[in-house]
Amino acid sequence: MADGILLERAGIPAAVICTDAFRGSGDAMALAQGFPGYRYVTLEHPLASLTPEEIRQRAEEALPAILDLLGLDR
Numbered sequence: 001m002a003d004g005i006l007l008e009r010a011g012i013p014a015a016v017i018c019t020d021a022f023r024g025s026g027d028a029m030a031l032a033q034g035f036p037g038y039r040y041v042t043l044e045h046p047l048a049s050l051t052p053e054e055i056r057q058r059a060e061e062a063l064p065a066i067l068d069l070l071g072l073d074r
Contacts, residue, residue, distance in 0.1 A: 019045035
């Protein structure tokens with residue numbers, strides 16, 4: 001979260017992605033960085049136990065939200 005916020009402050013578009021288990025931590029970090037309400041994409045937790053195909057599916061499902069964060073159209 002902090003890296004994404006720092007990149008954004010430097011004028012570099014960023015799309016932070018984390019699992020839903022870390023939403024509270026992400027929100028707290030954004031607040032601590034002075035960026036309450038910072039938008040980011042969450043994926044269902046966990047990821048580590050997924051197969052490569054399941055990871056690919058999650059990435060494909062998240063792509064529209066990621067592009068939206070970056071201000072891009074698919």
